[in-house]
Structure formats: C-alpha cells, structure tokens
Amino acid sequence: MSSPSVRQGALLRGGAAALLTAALTLAAHALGGGGLPSGPAAVQLLLVAATVGATATALPRTGDVRLMALLLTAGQLAGHGILSAAAHHAHAAPAPPWAMAAAHLAAVLAGAALISAGDRLCRALSRVVRRTLVRIPPPVSIGPAAAVGGADQPLFSSLMLASSLSHRGPPVAG
Template sequence: MSVRRPAPTAALRGGAVGATTATLAVAAHGIGGGGLPDSAALTLLLAACAGVGAAVGGVPVLSRSRWALLVALAAGQSVGHLALTLAPDAHVHHGVPALAMLAAHAAATVVCAALILTAERLYGPITAVLRAALEPPVLGVESARPLRPRPPSRRAPRLAVLAAGLSRRGPPVFA
C-alpha cells in the first residue's frame, strides 16, 4: 500500500487556510452585523481555525484539490461563525438578517480560496527566483569540484588574545 505524500505547498495551504479563515471570519462577521469579538471569542476562534489549518495541511486529499480547499474554507467559516457565537458574552443577532451574515461568510470563503490558489500558483516561480538569486555563482568547472578536507593541524590552536598576554619566559635561574 503506497502512502501519498503531501503536496509541496501543503504547509503553505494549511497555514493560509487557518490564518485567512480566522481573519476573514471576523471581518465577515463584522460586516454581516455581528460586531467585533471579545477576547474569549477570539481565543476560541483562533483555536478552531488553527485546527482547521492543521487538518488542511496534514491531510493529503485536502492539500491537493481546489474543491477540497473550497469545502475546507467553508467549513472553516462555519466553525469560525460558531466559535464567534458560542463564546461567553457573545453577541446576539438583533435584527440582523441571516442572509447578510451568510452572504458575508460566503464571500469571505471565495476571497480566501482565490488568495490561497494564487499564492500556491506563485510559490514555484517565486522560490525558483529566490534560489537562483541566493545560490553562489558557479564560475567554472574548477570551482565546481568538491574541496578536499584539510588535514588536521598538529599544533594546538592558539588564540591571539592569549598569545599576546602570555610569555614563555620563566623565572631567572640562579646557578
């Protein structure tokens, strides 16, 4: 039985799903009329979104498919909304139409998916450019040869600071 390895961008996708889900859940919740969360709701939201991000980054099926990304983000928005409404001292939806809140969370899901897919598409070219820019230049065939290790020195290492302050002269000899 072969085990599928995660995509090279699996960690990127998982982290991005967790971070953008939390950020856009708060934004969509506020735009939909829910208001800003207090510290307890924010803590619960961050824990829930970290779990969603870890699941997306760790499960190979979720780290490869566009539809799985959209489903994971929708689940993350649902979990985010639930975390924002379950926290102690959470707000109550006073006269806020459920349709506006649902539309704000759906729009946040689509925006998150577009941002993450764009980042994944640009990941390969950007890392190739960075590798090319940060690698030392190869000047010729001779410089590409592996260097031979230097044989160890038989002399004990001497620090310049200690050598300047130490004298090898002993006390005078009286005969």
C-alpha cells in the first residue's frame, strides 16, 4: 500500500494535469485563432480534463516528463477535437493548421515541464519538512487525584498536618 505522502503527490499531480489540460487547451486554441467554447463543448472539455487528471492520479510514474507530456498530448488532442467540432469556428477566422499545432505543442511541453518540476519540488520540500520537524513527546498522563473524604475526627487531620511540618530553622537573630 502506498504511503499518504505518495498518495497526496499523486492527487496534486492529477489535479494539476486536469487544470492544465483545460486551461492550456483553451489558451492554445484561442491563441491559434479559435474561440472559447460554450455549452456542450465546455462540458465535454471539462470531462476530458477530469479524465486526464484521474489517469495522472492513477498512473504511478506520471512525475516523469515524458509520460506527463504523453498524457497531456492526449488531453490536448481530445480537447482540440472537441473545440474544433464546436460551432464557434464559424465566428472566428481559422488559423493555419501549423499555428494551431504549434500552440498545442507549446502548451503540452510547458504543462509537462511545470507539473514535473512541481512534483519534484513538492517531494523535496516534504522530505525537508519531515526531517526538520521536531518530534514532541506525548504529554505525561497524570492519574486521577486521590479524593479526600470526610474524616471522623476533623481535628485529627489538622494535627497530622501540623506535626508533619518542620519548625526547625536557623536561630532567630535577637
């Protein structure tokens, strides 16, 4: 079973892959001459992003730049296909295919590099924090105090207390 820190790293990587898939697909598509989606195209793009994020979380080696780039490429291709099929291209002048491909490629490379660098930095920071964290010992448990019950002879307890006190000390200077 994986440790909690490994699982948290996978969740962070998956979340970053999902967010970057959606954001970079939109940005690359807009920079390449396409428009922003609305309605069903936006929902489909969110589903693609969620699928990429879930896949990045489930696969153990997505911290590697090459695997993350492959995963983001699949997300970019699916996102581009969804955005290209949407009716918003009728309103914008289509960009040349090479410009759209270059924008998506730049988004994939930037995203894979950012996620992999973030993964390495997060692991390094976690190791430093774990090693420098001061282990505080658990508090000492104190047993319950003995209850003082009522005495048959209350003056006897006062006498016992008075006799246990020492009146011995240095002589009083006169």
